[in-house]
Amino acid sequence: MSQSTIRALILDDYATNAFREAQISCPQPKANEVLVRVVASGVNPIDYKIRSGNAPYAMPELPAILGTDMAGVIEAVGADIQHLAVGDEVYGMVGGVRGLPGSLAEYIAVDADLLSRKPKNLSFREAAAIPLVFLTAWEGLVDRAHVQAGQKVLVHGGAGGVGHMAVQIAKALGAEVFATVSPGKRSIVEGYGATAIDYRDVPVEQYVNQYTAGKGFDVIYDTVGGKSLDDAFAAIRLYGHVTSCAAFGTHNLATGSLRSATLSGIFVLLPMLTGTGRKHHAEILGYATRLIEEGKVKPLMHPQRFTLSEARQAHDAVEQGTGVGKVVIDIA
Incomplete structure (x- = not known):
């Protein structure tokens, strides 16, 4: 690989939270790393939260390169890498948080343990x-709640990033x-074969x-937090399982505890x-790739x-929630 310098976006301080475009030296993969030429960088709410200084648990030391999700092509492999090779098309949630450079750059050195081969039927x-939202959904439904065939599963915020994957x-x-959704997004969850519930019009007791x-x-997967998590405690069966990737507020756990419900936080x-x-x-x-190639899962894409x-406009689109679907930045 002849590249000596690459284009990257740098965040210098959290106060102005503006990106600066720069030429930086191309990273070199260490022993358990691969060098990936980034083709696209996915944007998630955590990305703008980090950029604006609102995620103290994840913010990197500055200057830093942000960007959590990525898809690209392996250009070089470090020592000890057996399962991946130059030319492999891969994807993953790889960095943009404390200690790990992110995907808003033309090349990135990535811990090979974080990568999987990308689905052949996706661009x-x-x-x-896919990565962050699928991983979040899977951790809640499969790793924690062990969802089984025939169970009744409710997803709060079923048309959102994590929600549409969970459904x-x-x-x-x-x-x-x-799935609870706003009226304008009914058709999204119905398209995935779920029953849409208008959370603004229908009281919890009524849909239960x-x-x-x-x-x-x-099983209830809450992707919204706040009142939505309280609603989950009120809608879970005895000994049921509530998982939430948004349980960051203060809640009264009595409703769920009196039902012996389990609550799993997903981070x-x-x-x-x-x-x-x-x-x-x-x-x-790897499971995601299989389900996607079998036609059982597909990402909902923001058309712009x-x-x-x-990149800043992409962050703003996610923050303002103006579009429906996942926002992605084309790097290559």
Whole structure:
């Protein structure tokens, strides 16, 4: 690889939280790393939260390169790498948090444990939309709640990033799936085979009676937090399992505890931040690739395209929630 310098976006301080475009020297892969030519970088809410200084648990020391998700092509491999080779098309949630450079650059050196081969039937852009949201959904539904065929699963925020993955995964596992959505997004979750529930019009007790004969749902995945998590405690069955990737507020746990319900918090960045469980993330993305290639899961894409120099506009689109679907930045 002849590249000596590469284009990257640098964040210098959290106060102005503006990106600066720079030429930096091309990273070199260490022993357990591969060098990836980044084709596309997926944007998630955590990305703008880090950029604006609102994620103290994940923010890197500055100057830093942000960008959590990525899809690209391996250009070089470090020592000790057996399972990946130059030319492999890969994807993963790889960096942009404390200690790990992110994907808003033309090349990135990545811990090989975080990568999986990208689905053949997706473009790089679509593949870059998958990792964080699929990993978050899978950790909640499969690793924690062990969703089984025939169970009734409710997803709060079923048309969102994590939500639309959770709905599709639960469906692929054979569950009967329900999802709360705003009226304008009904068709999204119905398209995945789920029953849409308008959370603004229908009280919890009403949909629990209507869809579970008053018993409650077996598993509820809350992707929204706040009142949505309180609603989950009120809608879970006895001994049921609530998982949430948004349980960051203050809640009264009595409603759920009186039903002996389990609550699992999901914090998908832990393997990147701690080094623990990274291989499992690659494993989960292996399942993602299989489900995607079988046609059981597909990303919902925001139609607008963004280049590297338009990364800030891409962040703003996610923050303002103006679009429906996952926002991706084209790097190559």
